[in-house]
Amino acid sequence: xxxxxxxxxxxxxxxxxxxxxxxxxxxxxxxxxxxxxxxxxxxxxxxxxxxxxxxxxxxxxxxxxxxxxxxxxxxxxxxxxxxxxxxxxxxxxxxxxxxxxxxxxxxxxxxxxxxxxxxxxxxxxxxxxxxxxxxxxxxxxxxxxxxxxxxxxxxxxxxxxxxxxxxxxxxxxxxxxxxxxxxxxxxxxxxxxxxxxxxxxxxxxxxxxxxxxxxxxxxxxxxxxxxxxxxxxxx
Numbered sequence: 543x544x545x546x547x548x549x550x551x552x553x554x555x556x557x558x559x560x561x562x563x564x565x566x567x568x569x570x571x572x573x574x575x576x577x578x579x580x581x582x583x584x585x586x587x588x589x590x591x592x593x594x595x596x597x598x599x600x601x602x603x604x605x606x607x608x609x610x611x612x613x614x615x616x617x618x619x620x621x622x623x624x625x626x627x628x629x630x631x632x633x634x635x636x637x638x639x640x641x642x643x644x645x646x647x648x649x650x651x652x653x654x655x656x657x658x659x660x661x662x663x664x665x666x667x668x669x670x671x672x673x674x675x676x677x678x679x680x681x682x683x684x685x686x687x688x689x690x691x692x693x694x695x696x697x698x699x700x701x702x703x704x705x706x707x708x709x710x711x712x713x714x715x716x717x718x719x720x721x722x723x724x725x726x727x728x729x730x731x732x733x734x735x736x737x738x739x740x741x742x743x744x745x746x747x748x749x750x751x752x753x754x755x756x757x758x759x760x761x762x763x764x765x766x767x768x769x770x771x772x773x774x775x776x777x
Contacts, residue, residue, distance in 0.1 A: 548628065549647070552634050571629060572596060576629070578605075615645045615649065681712065732755065741765050
């Protein structure tokens, strides 16, 4: 097959795309008419932001999100037979990283389709870079349980893993529950455990701070509805 699958990074928020995306990405997107996306409305808005002259009416949009069935994902492989470039766009950050796009990427490899990851922002890696925590060994865990008792068990397990393996533990939360997660970290972690919150990365009001659980308890913060990554490290 001559199809090519391009992994197109999205913005992390309403930031200036020129701060996060190289011109090369724009040239690639301008050549693509077939897109597999998490959300059609936001994907179209992203394309219009970086390429306002690109005709939206000519775009062919296919959905791949957390609710897409196994059969529907396999059906998307029919696109490979058209020998045209295809782009995957996530809701934010890098496609296929903490993102359902990885399912199509795997099928691309199985079908002999060349995959091209493009350079762009990753909230996970940007947070790790800025945290001052161990960047040699780290784990990303996605979302923690909502149930408070289960969340407590997971937080304490991650704290133990960090201490045992000298590793950074990374996770996230739905933005409207950020404040509650931070309070749970303060409550359930040892006072000396380091916690980092990296919020609104790449935006003008970007905030990154690493401190002990004890120090966080004394700091006034509000991360409500702000996209954030949380990291912890225990010694």
